[in-house]
Structure formats: C-alpha cells, structure tokens
Amino acid sequence: MKIMNKVFSLLALALLANSASAQDSAFLPEAKLADSSVKALYAGAGFTQKMIHLNAEWVNPYGIAYAKAGAFLNGDKTFGGQLGFRYPVHFTGKDKNGYYLGAYAGHIESKDTGTEYESRLGGGVDLAYVMLSPERISTFSVGIGAGEKLTGQDGRTVVETEPKLQFSYTLSIGL
Numbered sequence: 001m002k003i004m005n006k007v008f009s010l011l012a013l014a015l016l017a018n019s020a021s022a023q024d025s026a027f028l029p030e031a032k033l034a035d036s037s038v039k040a041l042y043a044g045a046g047f048t049q050k051m052i053h054l055n056a057e058w059v060n061p062y063g064i065a066y067a068k069a070g071a072f073l074n075g076d077k078t079f080g081g082q083l084g085f086r087y088p089v090h091f092t093g094k095d096k097n098g099y100y101l102g103a104y105a106g107h108i109e110s111k112d113t114g115t116e117y118e119s120r121l122g123g124g125v126d127l128a129y130v131m132l133s134p135e136r137i138s139t140f141s142v143g144i145g146a147g148e149k150l151t152g153q154d155g156r157t158v159v160e161t162e163p164k165l166q167f168s169y170t171l172s173i174g175l
Helices: 004-019
Strands: 041-050 053-061 063-072 079-091 100-112 117-133 136-147 157-159 165-173
Touching: 041 136, 053 079, 053 100, 053 165, 063 100, 063 117, 079 117, 100 136, 100 157, 100 165, 117 165
Parallel strands: none
Antiparallel strands: 041 053, 041 165, 053 063, 063 079, 079 100, 100 117, 117 136, 136 165
C-alpha cells in the first residue's frame, strides 16, 4: 500500500507539473538548428563500445535524434540497439559543428552469464563533438551511464549496476 501511495503521488505531481507548464512558451528549448541548411535524415555506421552498428539520424530544429542497431563483437554476437537525442550547446565553427549534450537508452554491453551471452539494458548521458554538414554527420562521444543488474541462470550476479563509460563514433551520409 505504501508503494502505491508513492507511485500515485509521483504521478499526480508529474501531471500537475506538465499541465502548469503547457502554456508557457519559454519552457521550450531554443531551436538552434532551425536556420541550418542540413538534410533531415542521415544513415551510416559506427561503433559504440563493443557494438558495431548501423544508425539513422534525424536532424530537427532542436537537435539530433538517433537510433542504432547492431551486434556486439564479443561472444555469440548478441543484438544491441540504442535510442538517443543530442541538443547543441556550443558551436565551434562553420556549419553546425560543435558540442552537443545528449541522453541515450538501450543496450550498453553484452556479458557472459555462464550459459550464454546477454545484452544489458541501460541508459546515460553523453557529451559529443558533432561535425554536421548537408553531406554528412560525424560524431565522437563520451558518455556515462549505468545498466541493469545481470544475473546468471544459477542466480549469481554477473554484473552489478554501477557507472560505466561509453565511447562511440558514427559516420553518416545525408539521404
């Protein structure tokens, strides 16, 4: 019963906060990519930790949303995927090159549980340097996040939930 009260209180607070700010136009972030001449969709490939992947990126006025799907290079090549979004915080040159702050969620690594390899779900934040032009997007990012606790079939803990660094590089071309 105590857990239900906490959940309903949190849900009520979230609904109240959303309804109170829905009319406030200052709540929206600045659309820093609205006047750019870049394409809307890009496709490419890259690597994230031990995962090699194909990726799709959508450039919108507020930043860059992306989806990655691939396989981890260790073990039995288990599937991995991530979704994320990056918001530009500081431009450094021509086009829209610069530093972007982002968040991601999805598979962060693949671990041996004793009988098979399993992909761990997790999420985190990253700081990326993005080279963005109408022809391509090239991104190098460093992030920190955490994944779910992973246990083997025998009940032993394979990996605890703890902070983990994530390095990533992608190269995409405009569609």
